[in-house]
Each structure stands twice: as structure tokens, then as C-alpha cells.
Amino acid sequence: MTYGATRAVDGLSLDVARGSITAVLGPNGAGKTTTLETCEGYRRPQSGTVRVLGLDPVADRRELLPRIGVMLQGGGAWSGVRAEEMLRHVAKLHARPLDHDLLVERLGLAECGRTPYRRLSGGQKQRLALAMAVVGRPELVFVDEPTAGMDPQARRATWELLEELRRDGVTVVLTTHYMDEAERLADVVHIIDHGRLVATGSPSELTRGGRVSTLRVVLERPVPEGAPQALAEELGASLQVLDATSLVLSGPADATTLGRVARWCEQHDVVPVQLSLGTRSLEDAFLELTGRESLDAAAGEIGSSLDGAAR
Amino acid sequence: MSAEPTAQPLAEPTAGSAAGTFSPDPAAAPFRAQVLAQASMEARLLLRNGEQLLIALVIPVVVLVGGVLGAERVGLTFSAPVADVLTPGVLALAVMSTSFTSLAIATGFERRYGVIKWLGASPLPRSGLLGGKVLALLAVEVLQVVVVSAVGLALGWHPTPGALGLVGALLAAVLGTSAFASLALAMAGSLRAEATLAGANLVYLLLMAGGAVVLPADAYGSAGGWVTWLPSGALGESLRAGLLHGTVDPVGLAVLAVWTLAGALLTARTFTWE
Numbered sequence: 001m002t003y004g005a006t007r008a009v010d011g012l013s014l015d016v017a018r019g020s021i022t023a024v025l026g027p028n029g030a031g032k033t034t035t036l037e038t039c040e041g042y043r044r045p046q047s048g049t050v051r052v053l054g055l056d057p058v059a060d061r062r063e064l065l066p067r068i069g070v071m072l073q074g075g076g077a078w079s080g081v082r083a084e085e086m087l088r089h090v091a092k093l094h095a096r097p098l099d100h101d102l103l104v105e106r107l108g109l110a111e112c113g114r115t116p117y118r119r120l121s122g123g124q125k126q127r128l129a130l131a132m133a134v135v136g137r138p139e140l141v142f143v144d145e146p147t148a149g150m151d152p153q154a155r156r157a158t159w160e161l162l163e164e165l166r167r168d169g170v171t172v173v174l175t176t177h178y179m180d181e182a183e184r185l186a187d188v189v190h191i192i193d194h195g196r197l198v199a200t201g202s203p204s205e206l207t208r209g210g211r212v213s214t215l216r217v218v219l220e221r222p223v224p225e226g227a228p229q230a231l232a233e234e235l236g237a238s239l240q241v242l243d244a245t246s247l248v249l250s251g252p253a254d255a256t257t258l259g260r261v262a263r264w265c266e267q268h269d270v271v272p273v274q275l276s277l278g279t280r281s282l283e284d285a286f287l288e289l290t291g292r293e294s295l296d297a298a299a300g301e302i303g304s305s306l307d308g309a310a311r
Numbered sequence: 312m313s314a315e316p317t318a319q320p321l322a323e324p325t326a327g328s329a330a331g332t333f334s335p336d337p338a339a340a341p342f343r344a345q346v347l348a349q350a351s352m353e354a355r356l357l358l359r360n361g362e363q364l365l366i367a368l369v370i371p372v373v374v375l376v377g378g379v380l381g382a383e384r385v386g387l388t389f390s391a392p393v394a395d396v397l398t399p400g401v402l403a404l405a406v407m408s409t410s411f412t413s414l415a416i417a418t419g420f421e422r423r424y425g426v427i428k429w430l431g432a433s434p435l436p437r438s439g440l441l442g443g444k445v446l447a448l449l450a451v452e453v454l455q456v457v458v459v460s461a462v463g464l465a466l467g468w469h470p471t472p473g474a475l476g477l478v479g480a481l482l483a484a485v486l487g488t489s490a491f492a493s494l495a496l497a498m499a500g501s502l503r504a505e506a507t508l509a510g511a512n513l514v515y516l517l518l519m520a521g522g523a524v525v526l527p528a529d530a531y532g533s534a535g536g537w538v539t540w541l542p543s544g545a546l547g548e549s550l551r552a553g554l555l556h557g558t559v560d561p562v563g564l565a566v567l568a569v570w571t572l573a574g575a576l577l578t579a580r581t582f583t584w585e
Contacts, residue, residue: 042584062436065433066339067337068432070433072428072429074425075428076429077426077429080356089348089349092344092345092348093339093349093434094340096337096338136434137334139335164333167331168334170333170334
């Protein structure tokens, strides 16, 4: 069931199904937060329409806000407030909040319940922010980078909570720049870049069903020039030469391919010291779709230019 | 997360929804409950903060004790006993410290830490946020009035306001609070948190020294005329009119009303949530 359509940022159009987890994936500065903030009613779109739960996030604010939960990227609490005190306060703004102790236990906030917000670790702040977003039993939660800065254990606890929310019928829209997070959690992934939607699909659709598609070969010594290119041509694969003795072939990788690679090694009298097969990951899909060299580099570059602009 | 709690019935699930731990059942709390929750939260945070407490209670008490004891020492004389003149002034100082300095600093940092932004996506409406702040201010002010009055009485204050004076003083406190609060929000809503911190403290010190808060306007000589147009002077004079002379100071109250209007308009035009 479709409950809303969003057109934001730059010709971005996306629908979210009720009771699903939708991930909006993209590097820093891609427009993820802007998209979320438009749905949350913080920003009025210059053109296009946004409907969340059938409501206009700006005009129908008072009706919409009690029904959604919002986790902002960082902050949202007073620096001197204790973690448990903040959560109890937020619960009081809602008519039928979740059980406080249950939420505290599920998110591992018990050990820091008396700690002032400013002394919480980054991961603890994130978990408190998530608790604040869900304590009012919302129909829909928007979570912005839910696990940024979390240790692996807290990350897993957060993922389990988000999965449980989905099981109980809560719709989750999250932004992330972690591929594994989107791959594990999301029913639908929207990859956005420069404020535009570049791909939409389930993780398995975006990774083409997880079929083996890369073959990495490391040789004991260099082969004559042109030999790797000849192999790639024979296999119909694209070639990436990493250095004189290692290469990556991308394309359908099956038994025939392996046989041909073995024969090619025999021809050149060279032993492969390493032969590894890889599946196309969401990161591969992302890099292919956006044409970026690497996600981290892209994120860093955009992040620093934004910092520069803000100064 | 080793202990996996089983789903517990937490609230009556709405008709048709699956009964899971997190099954949606959203609704805002009644407006009154939200405002009271916000007010009690803000009042607690104000009183917990050491610097705010210094400005809200310690400085007014020190000024009152020092002023009453020191005035005799330096031969400063007023038309009435010194405790009777200074206690209403220090009450005005206390109102100013909370409704201006504390509120501006707290709100500045609320913007900085995204509290106001987050609350903007919570069920609490803007009117509820404002209402909560006002109630929190009034609660802290009641505490200040109790403490300052007790110290004043111990120093020989004999308040004789009568019914009219009491009404005048109450009106002065309410209008003074609204004037300073609207100015505080205008400042905190447009400047960065650090600038607000510095500015609010500076304005407080300047008005305390030269704004006819603690000392009556006539103690400033020829400058006494224009300081009564400042919100500090208008608040100090109208509180003294009520508590010292048992009258209502219509000009002072009008000046406070005008400052309230100016601050509110400025706030409405310039306040940004982050």
C-alpha cells in the first residue's frame, strides 16, 4: 500500500509502503537530510508536493506530528538533561507512550540513565534519539543516520529494534551511508546523489540477485603486456589492472570463465597465487550508478566543500 | 541485548492493529499536560544550572545584603529606610535575571543543541513551548521572590503596599517578565549561542549598574529621566511605586507593555529554529 509520494530536492520522486523499511542511501551532501526534513515539515518544498500519511507536512503539521517519530542527526536534547529524564519528558507529550523501562532496556540506556546528555557517548546519544523518536508509538518514523558513530553491538541492537518496529507494523524511513545497513534492513533502497534519485529497488534487485560477478586474480609474476586485455576480451568482461601482477575482471563468472582463466595461466606459464570470486555489493552498484571512484572519497569531498561553504 | 523481553500488553491496542510491542497507537497528550511537562522540565533545568542559579539567586541576595549594609557605611541616604528602597529594586533585578538573562541563554543553547528543532517535530505546538517557558519563568520567579523577600525582611524591610500597591507590583512583575522575555527570545532567536551568552550577561550587568533597577531613577541625577524609558527602569520604578509607595505607576507599566510588543514583533520576524 502506498501512503505518500514525495517530490523533493531536485526532481526526486519516491513512494514508501506502509510497514516497510525504506533506506535513502547516498553520500554526505546528497540530499538525504533535506529529503527527510521536507517530509517532517521543516522545509516547504519550492515546487512539487509532499504527502506523508496523506497529509501535507507543513499545512497539516498539528495533525501529522503526533503520528510520526523523528530522529534528528545529532542533538535534540538539552545538554544538562539526564538521559532517562529526557525520555520521560518526551513520553509525557504523547497520550499512550511505550513503556519507559522496556525501551530503556532494549536500547541499552539503563547504564547511562542518570548521565547528563553532554556526557553521553556518541552512540548513547544516538540510541536516546531513537528512543525519543519511537516512544510515542508512531505509525511512521524518520531516522537520520541511525547508527552513525555506534559500536558494533549498539548497531546490532538498533537494527534489531528497527526490524521489530517493522514487524509490528511501523513504517521506517531511514537515511544512511552504510551499505551494509541498507542491505540488511531495507525492503526498498533509494539511492540518491546530488539530490536526484539514481536507482530504486530491493537490495537484491540492486545487486542483481547477489550473483558472482567479479573475479580477482593475483599472479606470481607479471605477464607480457596485452595478455590481460586479451583475456578480458575472450571472456567478454571488463578489466581493471591494479598493478603488474593483479587484475580484477567484472562480468559473468562461472565454471567456463574459470576454465578459461586457468588455460590462460597455462599459456603464459604463470601460477595464480590468489583467485577470488566476489558478488556485486550495494557499494559496487552505488559506485557504478553514480560514477564515483569511492564512496568515502565522494563523501569526504562533498563534506569538506559543505564545511567550507558554511564557514 | 541478551535479555529479549517478550511482547507485553502496554496499552489498549486500537481496533484492527496487530498487538505487538511497538504497534502504532499515536496520539498527542492533552495540551495542558504537554505545557505542564514542558514547564516543569524547563524550570528544573534552569535551577540545575549553576551559572543560572548564580544569576537568579546569589547575585540578587548579595546585592541586597551588600546594598543595605553598605549604604549606611558610605553614607548613601534615601527618602525611606534603605531596606524599603532596595528590596523592591532587588526583586526587579531578580525578575530581570530570570526573564531576560536566564531565558536568553537557555533558549540560545536550545537552538544550538537542536532542542527547539526537535520539539518542532514533536506533538508540542509552538504555543505550548512558549506557554511552558512562561510557566517555568513564573515558577522560578516565585522562588526568587520568596528568597529575596525573606532576606529583605531579615534586613528590616517593612513593605506597606496596601491592596492597590500589591496590584501594581504584580502587574509590574508580569509585564516586566513579558517585556524582558520577549527581548530575550528576540536575542536568542537571531544570534549564535555564544553571542547570546555574552550579550545577555553584558546587558544584565549594564542594566544592573545603570538601568535604575536596584537604585531609584532619581539616584541617577540628570540621567534619571531617560532611564525610566528602559525596561529595567520601568520595571524598577513600577515595583517601587507598588511596594514602597502603595501606588500604581501607569507610565512604567505602559513602557513595559511597549517593550513587550516591540520584543514580540522582533521575535516573530527574526526567530529561527536552528
